[in-house]
Amino acid sequence: MTVKQIVVLGGGVGGTLVANLLAGQLTRKQAQITLIDRTGKHVYQPGWLYVPFGGAPPERWERNERSLLRRSVDLLIGDAVKVDPHERFVEMADGTQLPFDYLIISTGARIDPDAVPGYREGAHHFYTAEAALRLHAALREFTGGKVVIGVADIPYKCPPAPLEFTFMLEDELRKRGLREKTEITYLSPIGRVFTIESVAEFVTPMLEERGINYELFFNTESIDPVERTVSSLEGTTLPYDLLVLVPPHRGAKLIIDSGLGDVQGWLPTDRETLQHKQFPYIYGLGDATDLPVSKSGAAAHFEAKVIAHRIAGEIKGKPSDERYHGQVMCFLETGRGQATQLVFDYTHPPQPPKPSAYYHYEKALLNRAYWHLVPTGIV
Amino acid sequence: MTTPNITIDKEIDARGSHCPGPMMELIRGIKSVPVGSVVAVLSSDPGSAKDIPIWVQKAGHEFIGAFPEQGYTRFIVRKTR
Ligand SMILES: Cc1cc2nc3c(=O)[nH]c(=O)nc-3n(C[C@H](O)[C@H](O)[C@H](O)COP(=O)(O)OP(=O)(O)OC[C@H]3O[C@@H](n4cnc5c(N)ncnc54)[C@H](O)[C@@H]3O)c2cc1C
Numbered sequence: 001m002t003v004k005q006i007v008v009l010g011g012g013v014g015g016t017l018v019a020n021l022l023a024g025q026l027t028r029k030q031a032q033i034t035l036i037d038r039t040g041k042h043v044y045q046p047g048w049l050y051v052p053f054g055g056a057p058p059e060r061w062e063r064n065e066r067s068l069l070r071r072s073v074d075l076l077i078g079d080a081v082k083v084d085p086h087e088r089f090v091e092m093a094d095g096t097q098l099p100f101d102y103l104i105i106s107t108g109a110r111i112d113p114d115a116v117p118g119y120r121e122g123a124h125h126f127y128t129a130e131a132a133l134r135l136h137a138a139l140r141e142f143t144g145g146k147v148v149i150g151v152a153d154i155p156y157k158c159p160p161a162p163l164e165f166t167f168m169l170e171d172e173l174r175k176r177g178l179r180e181k182t183e184i185t186y187l188s189p190i191g192r193v194f195t196i197e198s199v200a201e202f203v204t205p206m207l208e209e210r211g212i213n214y215e216l217f218f219n220t221e222s223i224d225p226v227e228r229t230v231s232s233l234e235g236t237t238l239p240y241d242l243l244v245l246v247p248p249h250r251g252a253k254l255i256i257d258s259g260l261g262d263v264q265g266w267l268p269t270d271r272e273t274l275q276h277k278q279f280p281y282i283y284g285l286g287d288a289t290d291l292p293v294s295k296s297g298a299a300a301h302f303e304a305k306v307i308a309h310r311i312a313g314e315i316k317g318k319p320s321d322e323r324y325h326g327q328v329m330c331f332l333e334t335g336r337g338q339a340t341q342l343v344f345d346y347t348h349p350p351q352p353p354k355p356s357a358y359y360h361y362e363k364a365l366l367n368r369a370y371w372h373l374v375p376t377g378i379v
Numbered sequence: 380m381t382t383p384n385i386t387i388d389k390e391i392d393a394r395g396s397h398c399p400g401p402m403m404e405l406i407r408g409i410k411s412v413p414v415g416s417v418v419a420v421l422s423s424d425p426g427s428a429k430d431i432p433i434w435v436q437k438a439g440h441e442f443i444g445a446f447p448e449q450g451y452t453r454f455i456v457r458k459t460r
Contacts, residue, residue: 153410154399154403154406154407154410155399155403155407159398159399159403189403189406190400190402190403190406190430190434191402191430191433191434195397195398195399195400195402195403196397196398196400197426217433217434217437217438219406219438233438234437234438234439262411263411263412264410264411271392292391292392292393292395292396292399292401292404293396293398294398294399326395326396328398342398344397344398345395346394346395346396347395349397350397350398
């Protein structure tokens with residue numbers, strides 16, 4: 001039996017876990033597993049939400065990727081530039097070609113500020129470490145005015161994040177005695193304040209109680225950084241002093257360059273088997289896919305388990321028809337030291353409990369325990 | 380009622396999508412196609428029957444219709460701007 005070549009492209013939440021699970025299920029005689037990552041650094045992105053408010057610095061949310069991988073996984077640090085799905089190899093920036101029998105694409109989402117006119121000059125965000133630090137500096141200097149919070153484009157990672165940020169900002173401004181001098185407006189792209197109706201039902205009165213305005217059906221079209229206004233494709237224009245908009249997201253450039261994705265670079269992925277719709281030996285994992293689930297570490301985590309089972313089963317001659325059923329689990333911070341939890345899959349809508357301090361602490365605990373629990377596959 | 384005789388350029392299966400949900404999947408689909416294209420979204424969420432036509436009208440696109448199937452509905456929209 002020849003040693004199968006498995007290449008994992010991207011060492012984030014999904015890629016790291018799938019590589020470790022495969023290494024646990026297959027021997028070196030059965031498969032050689034290579035994980036390619038651009039930076040060799042693993043980033044826990046949920047930590048960035050707290051940076052604008054003076055939480056732990058971004059370095060605290062980073063670890064060396066090697067330290068998180070099982071010994072039998074080879075780590076190749078470098079930029080992959082192309083996939084040839086027919087000849088089955090990945091090409092690196094330096095021209096090296098890595099052949100594969102199975103490829104898992106877990107390149108995540110890329111921030112593309114230029115996709116919305118005026119975004120780069122006009123808006124703040126917390127979706128990279130640098131931007132979160134810049135927003136922290138801007139908030140420190142903020143003395144009151146109009147704050148507008150929303151999303152620049154769809155899709156984006158972690159759908160609750162802008163709402164969480166809004167509640168946390170309201171807390172912060174109140175503590176600093178600036179609440180009276182600040183008007184906060186939360187923008188929602190759809191007809192309610194959050195995509196899940198039951199969540200919208202308890203969040204709307206919370207926004208109202210705290211005097212936070214909301215603007216529905218606001219899909220950002222452009223920003224005028226000189227006039228300081230933001231406009232929607234539905235025709236509304238709002239003035240701002242501080243604009244915090246989740247930046248436009250796109251799939252990895254290599255997915256577009258290799259002709260594997262749609263125009264925005266998302267990978268067409270079967271919603272249950274997680275195979276690429278055209279190439280069954282290529283799997284899509286996490287934010288890189290076009291699946292109708294939240295782009296979240298939680299989804300990537302559940303998907304990684306399915307992919308590992310399927311590939312390992314096939315190599316061992318015991319094919320598994322394990323499927324992904326759309327499982328996601330995440331927390332939503334509602335400010336004032338409270339949070340709620342969203343658990344759902346394709347057939348079970350979430351039934352979020354009333355916000356409480358319990359879920360806030362559980363989220364804080366996960367943020368710390370992530371390194372020990374998630375990449376290792378313990379949970 | 381059956382789907383009318385119309386060429387669908389992009390169909391999104393958002394059945395069972397709770398977050399971000401069929402409405403967001405439709406907006407995302409509309410953004411990823413050229414003006415003039417027809418996008419269909421499959422939804423099993425009863426709220427879509429109310430939400431989708433309202434958004435389509437707000438955003439100035441053309442709502443072609445909602446076509447019930449077994450356990451879900453196919454919403455068809457033409458991007459007009
Ligand atoms: C502010 C914020 C808060 C969040 N909060 C939550 C939360 O509370 N709960 C939750 O579940 N999720 C949350 N998320 C989302 C979560 O972080 C992502 O969904 C998750 O990281 C996705 O995992 P992934 O493996 O798909 O991609 P990533 O973790 O982004 O990893 C992708 C990897 O691929 C590498 N890569 C990309 N292209 C190439 C290339 N060409 N060559 C080599 N390497 C490449 C990158 O360097 C990166 O290491 C949050 C995100 C943000 C930004």
